[in-house]
Amino acid sequence: MEKDRVQAFSDGVIAILITIMILELKVPRGVDLAALRPLVPALFTYVLSFVFLGIYWNNHHHLLHATERVNGGILWANLHLLFWLSLIPFTTGWMGENHFAPLPTAVYGVVLLLAGLAYQLLQSAIVAHQGAESRLREAVGKDVKGKISVGSYVLAIPLAFASCWISLALYVFVALLWLVPDRRIESKWRE
């Protein structure tokens, strides 16, 4: 099984997800600034989810780049990741439209957490398939970033019921963690 079609299919799904989210941003009825104001949280959530999907696309790209061949297990691990990513437009819409109410903010984190775990599952499936001399295992290292992300989600989910701002801060922190391209930090964390 060649990896090309897996890559093309994943690219397609992520490209569609990143763009259909915008359909949740309903065109307002009014034509003044007051009509735009209720959209601010929705727009902020959209930006956040756009960045998350961008990070996943980027990392997915690197992951498959380090992969030579795929088997049935990897294929389904990949579809499993795409499944959780496909729920992001839904949780984005729910959290954004309800101005960061506790439950939607927690559920947003649950989907991010499950997507994060699905990504690690996919990573493990590829490492296992590559066997003892896996190039990928070396590149991934201890995967400190991945672990910090999962830990942040686990914290953010219950904290959403205390204060949505803490949860949002944690989501933004995870996004920045992957965005900031400081390679020294990155290589340190990967040791």
Add this chain to the structure above:
Amino acid sequence: MEKDRVQAFSDGVIAILITIMILELKVPRGVDLAALRPLVPALFTYVLSFVFLGIYWNNHHHLLHATERVNGGILWANLHLLFWLSLIPFTTGWMGENHFAPLPTAVYGVVLLLAGLAYQLLQSAIVAHQGAESRLREAVGKDVKGKISVGSYVLAIPLAFASCWISLALYVFVALLWLVPDRRIESKWRE
């Protein structure tokens, strides 16, 4: 006619179908657990349809992999398959929103049945085009899985009017049949 563009087009359509289904999952008005509860059947249906489309994408991949060239007949057999697959988001929405009412549950099975038959038609068109020494005919064998699937749909459709749970169990059974990667069973069934 090269098969590349047929593959790319089919990938595109399936990737879009698998993601627009999520648009049927309407963002709820409320922000408590009670607001999520009516979504449970819709979410379950979404998962089921996601898996079915994933299976079709996977099998379609293998099918075209064993194909060297395509003609006009194969092209239209492929579009015919994509047509029935394109109705899955509609039946998914109808069945999920109506909590597995008899008719939507039966119609869900009708579309799966017609997609299944369209797949076998495509398969036959490719085998016929490859002629006497078709690599694909050998690989497909007696296609026991395909026949069990069609039989299950034929059973599930009328049974939806007796009990939707029997029909759903049959749909889940077919999905598992294709998902479970037990290769010994698979090779046996293909004899």
Add this chain to the structure above:
Amino acid sequence: MEKDRVQAFSDGVIAILITIMILELKVPRGVDLAALRPLVPALFTYVLSFVFLGIYWNNHHHLLHATERVNGGILWANLHLLFWLSLIPFTTGWMGENHFAPLPTAVYGVVLLLAGLAYQLLQSAIVAHQGAESRLREAVGKDVKGKISVGSYVLAIPLAFASCWISLALYVFVALLWLVPDRRIESKWRE
């Protein structure tokens, strides 16, 4: 400018159009056969438009296959074609939801007519770019099918105000004209 990306972009747009049409098929509220009945004209229109877009994808494939290189003019002629095709989901929804009322049925034909003319414009742009020894000019020949199609649309548009069935019969006739794979007829018409 390579033609690969033009092909990929066009494939993407047509694949999306063919699938978003299904979003116009609104999930009905009821769960009995009576709930499905008003959908019949919408479903019929969907099938018709699916076939038309399938034909365009197919012909577009052949057209670009016979093209070596593209220039700015061809690129915009291609986007012009995609523009008219992009209106098909709109006219499909309007005609289908209104059970073939005169104006929507006529407008459906207007968009098909303009898409047809856009296709011939694209064809001419490619022939002109290829110069005197154009492979494509020979393949296209007198383009009898194209002319019959345009003529049928021109007839169908005003006739929609007399009887929608005549217009629909003409649309179906054009679709069959391109679908039926009788190569002897095809080669005759191309002489």
Add this chain to the structure above:
Amino acid sequence: MEKDRVQAFSDGVIAILITIMILELKVPRGVDLAALRPLVPALFTYVLSFVFLGIYWNNHHHLLHATERVNGGILWANLHLLFWLSLIPFTTGWMGENHFAPLPTAVYGVVLLLAGLAYQLLQSAIVAHQGAESRLREAVGKDVKGKISVGSYVLAIPLAFASCWISLALYVFVALLWLVPDRRIESKWRE
């Protein structure tokens, strides 16, 4: 990092954006010409945005054609551009449905302006990555067209509150600036 997947992903996103805009064109209830009349501004806006996205796709194509390799910075500059482009269906819907009310018309320009600046940022990131002997820097030259576009948007945004027609005229002017294929003018402006 190969540029192929960046290209494919961008093509996918732009193809989706150009087609989901049509979903904002709501199927009218009525079946007479009066039902179509309120759609005229929406349709005009759709055409304008279709042309803008077509221009971006075209220019993006040329930009990446002149690029050999991409790094993390270029990748995110590209996603940043796609982000602003992804807001075009929203502003298109808002301006079109409100018949060019001042604020929506200004916001339409704001998004075009930010997309334009994002494009120049991407351009600069690629030039910087290519170093002293950048092929692209030469091709871009003084980028007079880009500067005129940005200037036109900066004018159009406040003027929307005086008269929407001036702003619209400026948007159309920018679109024509990039559409008209007069190469002598183009090469002059690039000096």
